[in-house]
Structures are given as C-alpha cells and as structure tokens.
Amino acid sequence: MPGGLVALLDDIATLAKLAATSIDDVAGAAGKAGTKAAGVVIDDTAVTPKYVVGLSPERELPIIAKITLGSLRNKLLFLLPAALLLSAFAPWAITPLLMVGGAYLAFEATEKIWESLSHTSHAEEVTEITDAKELEDRQVGGAIRTDFILSAEIMAIALNSLPPLSLPMQAAVLAAVAVVITLGVYGAVALLVKMDDLGLHLSARPQAYLRKIGHGLVNSMPYLLQALSIIGTAAMLWVGGGIFVHGLEQFGLGVIPHTIHDLAVAVSETVSFAPAVLQWVVEALGAAVVGLIVGSAIIAVLHVLPKKKPA
Structure with missing residues (x-):
C-alpha cells in the first residue's frame, strides 16, 4: 500500500512537471509569435482611438470594452478555428495567404504616405448621425x-511563427496570443483616450507640479497620437515587406532576401559596436523598402491607373 501511494505521488509529480513544461512551452511560443506581430499591434493601437472621437467622454471606456469583446470574439470564435483548420488540412496555403496579408499591410502603410503627400483621402464619407446610440453602434461596428482584418494578420503571423506543435498546443498558443495581444492593445487604447481627462484632472489640482504634469499630458496628446501613427505606418511597412520577402524565399525566389541579408551583414561588419543591432536595422529597412514597392504597385493599380483611363 505505501509503495502504491509513493507510485501515485510520483505519477502526480510527473504530470505536474509535464503540465508546467507545457505551460512554459505555450508561454514561450506565444511570446515569440506575438513579437512577430508587433507591427500590426502598433497599427491597431494607433487606429482604434479615432473610433471614440466625438463621443461622450463617459462612454469612451464602455465603447472600448465593447470593441475589446468584439476583438476577442473575432480571434477566438472565427479566426482561431480557421487557423487550426488551415494548419491541419492546408498548411501549404499559409505562406501564400501570409504574402497576401503582407501585401495588404504594405498597401495600407503606403496609402497613408500617399494620402499625406498628395493631400487626398480615400476614406468613405459618412452621413451625419445625431442619435448618440446610433453613432456609438456605428463606431463600435466599424x-x-x-479589427477583424488586423486580427486575421496577427493570427496568421502567429500561426506561421509556431514551431512544430500538436493541434491542442497550437490552439493553446494561438488563444494565449489572442487574449494577451487584445488586452494589451485595448488596455493601451484606454490609457490613450483617457490621458487628456487625466491631464485635465491634474491641471485642476492645487499642487504646482501636478498642474504642470496635467498641462503636459493635455498638450502632448496630439503629438503622441501623431507619433504613434507614424510608428505604426513604419512598422506595417517593415512587417508587410518582411512577410513578402520571407514568402519569396520559401518559393525559391531568394535573390531579394539574400541581397538584403548580405547587405546587412556587410554594413554591420563596418562597425565594432552593436553590429547585430545594425544588421537588424538594415534588414528591417530593406524589408520596408520592399513593402513600399509592393504597396506602391497596388496603389498604382487601384488609384492611379484607373484615373488615366478615358471616360
């Protein structure tokens, strides 16, 4: 009997170690996969605050909560099963789909640059809505x-970044990526949209240093949002171009990725301080240039060439 108890305790300890190892594997894989999706995450954070502009301040956090729940629903109920089915039955389609997604990211980023340089906008005009609930519903729906498009990119990048794993482990990692990234993005969005309120609150405090901090928060908000938008655009170019370059290499068209890598290595060898960092920067710039070329080609097809056709 004591021997059976010891054996049972040994089995429990073994299972506990396996469970702990599995959790570590999930956390490690989720962290690596989430890092690959950094560019999309930054852009998601930069895009979302515009959906609460013009709405009542007391409704800002409830609206962000609704968007957060919608984002989790997108990822967990729709995109996660689709990613698992793709991994199980059509893994060959992951790279082409990623390249399409990378081209879309590059197009989105390049279009922002194009609109900024040409002072044009392709945003759809919306009719004026006076009913507060209708306006809120429209903003949340939009x-x-x-988010569905950006979440699809995040899940696809995460799926492609995973090492060989069993289907349940893939599901666990993708679910962890979905939850952590969603809460991180919309937690950051909540802080951004309430930063001016916090600044106004501090501006009314009797302590001079608090008033100074409050004024600084309020005055820095436009610059912070603009900087975040620029960083998001650059990250989309880098990530989109990088996905496209990696896809070319997988299809045997390695001239571009090898050229970028060789150039990055050559540049990094010219310095003695942090050569690995410099190599990464050059490779990221090379990927961004590819993203800009791909995005420009799509813009030419969608926006420039149709205008040259005779009426």
Whole structure:
C-alpha cells in the first residue's frame, strides 16, 4: 500500500512537471509569435482611438470594452478555428495567404504616405448621425470590422511563427496570443483616450507640479497620437515587406532576401559596436523598402491607373 501511494505521488509529480513544461512551452511560443506581430499591434493601437472621437467622454471606456469583446470574439470564435483548420488540412496555403496579408499591410502603410503627400483621402464619407446610440453602434461596428482584418494578420503571423506543435498546443498558443495581444492593445487604447481627462484632472489640482504634469499630458496628446501613427505606418511597412520577402524565399525566389541579408551583414561588419543591432536595422529597412514597392504597385493599380483611363 505505501509503495502504491509513493507510485501515485510520483505519477502526480510527473504530470505536474509535464503540465508546467507545457505551460512554459505555450508561454514561450506565444511570446515569440506575438513579437512577430508587433507591427500590426502598433497599427491597431494607433487606429482604434479615432473610433471614440466625438463621443461622450463617459462612454469612451464602455465603447472600448465593447470593441475589446468584439476583438476577442473575432480571434477566438472565427479566426482561431480557421487557423487550426488551415494548419491541419492546408498548411501549404499559409505562406501564400501570409504574402497576401503582407501585401495588404504594405498597401495600407503606403496609402497613408500617399494620402499625406498628395493631400487626398480615400476614406468613405459618412452621413451625419445625431442619435448618440446610433453613432456609438456605428463606431463600435466599424472598429470591430477593422479589427477583424488586423486580427486575421496577427493570427496568421502567429500561426506561421509556431514551431512544430500538436493541434491542442497550437490552439493553446494561438488563444494565449489572442487574449494577451487584445488586452494589451485595448488596455493601451484606454490609457490613450483617457490621458487628456487625466491631464485635465491634474491641471485642476492645487499642487504646482501636478498642474504642470496635467498641462503636459493635455498638450502632448496630439503629438503622441501623431507619433504613434507614424510608428505604426513604419512598422506595417517593415512587417508587410518582411512577410513578402520571407514568402519569396520559401518559393525559391531568394535573390531579394539574400541581397538584403548580405547587405546587412556587410554594413554591420563596418562597425565594432552593436553590429547585430545594425544588421537588424538594415534588414528591417530593406524589408520596408520592399513593402513600399509592393504597396506602391497596388496603389498604382487601384488609384492611379484607373484615373488615366478615358471616360
């Protein structure tokens, strides 16, 4: 009997170690996969605050909560099963789909640059809505639709970044990526949209240093949002171009990726301080240039060439 108890305790300890190892594997794989999706995450954070502009301040956090739930629904109920089915039955389609997604990211980023340089906008005009609930519903719906596209990119990048894993482990990692990234993005969005309120609150405090901090928060908000938008655009170019370059290499068209890598290595060898960092920067710039070329080609097809056709 004591021997059976010891054996049982040994089995429990073994299972506990296996469970702990599995959790570590999930956390490690989720962390690596989430890092690959950094560019999309930054852009998601930069895009979302516009959906609460013009709405009542007391409704900002409830609206962000609705968008957060919609984003989790997008990822966990729709995109996660689709990613698992793709991994199980059509793994050959992951790279082409990623390249399409990378081209879309590059197009989105390049279009932002094009609109900024040409002072044009392709945003759809919307009719004026006076009913507060209708306006809120429209904003939440638009945010969730935009989130679906960005979430699809995040899940696809995460799926492609995973090492060989069993289907349940893939599901666990993708679910962890979905939850952590969603809460991180919309937690950051909540802080951004309430930063001016916090600044106004501090501006009314009797302590001079608090008033100074409050004024600084309020005055820095436009610059912070603009900087975040620029960083998001650059990250989309880098990530989109990088996905496209990696896809070319997988299809045997390695001239571009090898050229970028060789150039990065050559540049990094010219310095003695942090050569690995410099190599990464050059490779990221090379990927961004590829993203800009791909995005420009799509813009030419969608926006420039149709205008030259005779009426």
